[in-house]
Amino acid sequence: MNNFTYCNPTKLVFGRGVENEIGGHLARLPEAPKKVLIVYGGGSAVKSGVLDRVSASCLEAGIEYVVKGGVQPNPTIEFVRECIDTARAEAIEAVVAVGGGSVIDTAKTVAVGFAYEGDPWDFFTGAAAIESALPVATVLTIPAAGSEQSIRAVITNGDVKTGIGNDFVRPRVSCVNPELFFTLPQKQVSAGVIDMMSHIMERYFTNTSAVDYTSAQAEAALRVIMENGLKLLENHQDYDAWCQVGLAGSFAHNGYFGMGHQEDWACHAIEHALSGWRTDIIHGEGLAVVTPAWMRYVWSSNPERFVRFAKNVFDVPDQENDEATINLMIAKFSLFLQRMLLPTRLSELTNVEVPIDEVAALATARGPVGNLRKLSTEAVRSILTSAL
């Protein structure tokens, strides 16, 4: 196990109706904001009434608010700039995200950009360091990105989709009411399930040894997500199943499952290049295509790790050799993805021909990706080609 530091101060408020408590939690923050910017995406937050409940809760706690809707999937830096203009004009003191990862990541970037004189994209290029942020709070409406407890925000600028990671942007309080997930379309349910699984797997697949505690926690979480993900396929209003998926997704990306590990993150890097190339690609669907192809390409770098995964997550009995065991695992994993109605080939992901060279170059623009095996542009090309 590697030395590590883990700190997850987000207050998670979980259960039925908790969005009605957001105002009180905001008022009790040390900064006690008097006016907040509420950021959201499309009309569903309005239609479902959650936006009204959140703003009513703020008023009740003596907090004024300004709303700003219109965050798109694969959220853009242009929209962040717009929000910052509003935030400054209104002199807000905290940002409240009502939505999924795209909305939360927008809110986080607004929070760091608010007090910075330059352009917020500077934080993503490394041209500026994050030194402060407004407090961020969230009311989650799509369990997937884990942004409600994470230090990360991913934003798109042209064909570049990249992230920041900083303790300043970690939400102070996140309200997760699984009832709010009942009306999600199956596409988003499934994309969310593979996204949270990927957050755990990116940490699980490591060459670091002696990480049994975190490995066993990760395996248990993955099994629970798959079991309950399949239940949701049958019934989107299964509150109990949503509780498990929502809770797992919320911890998947806060660092818990990576304690003491060198982490990987190749699949996310490759997928970000894909959905950077075409912003209509859903992140989770991209991951469903990339991950099995990545496994086939890299397993031989650490067969022991993949065999353990095969046994403990997919109940694969020992085959004649490691390769056969791992291949059976990948087949079972792909089958699960298909049962969840997710694409597993590039051709199912988009009906536009994927410019593999371009995407591979984009994925590796800052150098090789991944740690279990370091992947060059050529290696990413091979992985994408195998997923055609």
Add this chain to the structure above:
Amino acid sequence: MNNFTYCNPTKLVFGRGVENEIGGHLARLPEAPKKVLIVYGGGSAVKSGVLDRVSASCLEAGIEYVVKGGVQPNPTIEFVRECIDTARAEAIEAVVAVGGGSVIDTAKTVAVGFAYEGDPWDFFTGAAAIESALPVATVLTIPAAGSEQSIRAVITNGDVKTGIGNDFVRPRVSCVNPELFFTLPQKQVSAGVIDMMSHIMERYFTNTSAVDYTSAQAEAALRVIMENGLKLLENHQDYDAWCQVGLAGSFAHNGYFGMGHQEDWACHAIEHALSGWRTDIIHGEGLAVVTPAWMRYVWSSNPERFVRFAKNVFDVPDQENDEATINLMIAKFSLFLQRMLLPTRLSELTNVEVPIDEVAALATARGPVGNLRKLSTEAVRSILTSAL
């Protein structure tokens, strides 16, 4: 699943040599303490050099310190009072515990008592509410109590052993270096293992349904603790095994494994009465005696939960009926405790005859204990009698 709030802001600094970083972490606290009280237990903290390393780290960070040694197992309110006198005389601004649960709980109580005019025992009787505390930091030398990430402190006053639980006393930063555990005697290793297991089991055994995520996390953690606990029996210097046990123990009591549950806590209540009656009883050893007896008494209140536990933690195959499955689990659990050289009968725990009526009355002095089944004085008497 019940609605819940979970917040665990303790910064966990984990790995080889991390006690040397404590000064820097203290200096970066918002309060930036200039002078700290370092509390410790016996000579081992001196002999091992850890006390010197902690104080050197403070000096290096520009922090003065005063040391106060002499915390005993089942720490007393008298010693807390002594420490508060020192803390006030020296005008310290934070408390650093170098030790295990007894030292940390003493430090926490000093931290809340420091600014309170009355007697610190008032917090334990409910006569006073906790409204502030000095920052607490810890360098863990005994993995067991989980106090390094918890909101709890347990203190003994005469024959009363009881606790407080408050966010103010949760350590801000805890340094856990598994190398510091190498020299622990087997008695403490084993008592620590069952103590952390108990913190997880007290949360696991619940009548709350639809808690699969936390249940699976708990089962995985318990298996890892047992597997690595047995490795330590062979070799106290197995760093890798200590990493798993140390990490599990540190999360066992911070609330993670109880998210969404009604928790139980009968075993702890009964054990606290035992070690309140005779302070030479080691808390973990008391738990090893009480827990199997408690299981035999209460399983029929929720056979489904105990059968799940039997299968997922002890690999017990289905028997002819639930009772047989659960009895086999209790037998395997008791065997594990015996392999860890722990007592499983009251007669092995102490060579003084246990005044069962008195202990049962003490355990239930504030009313029935436990939630899976509410236990009256008479029920606790039956449990203790069955453990004779």
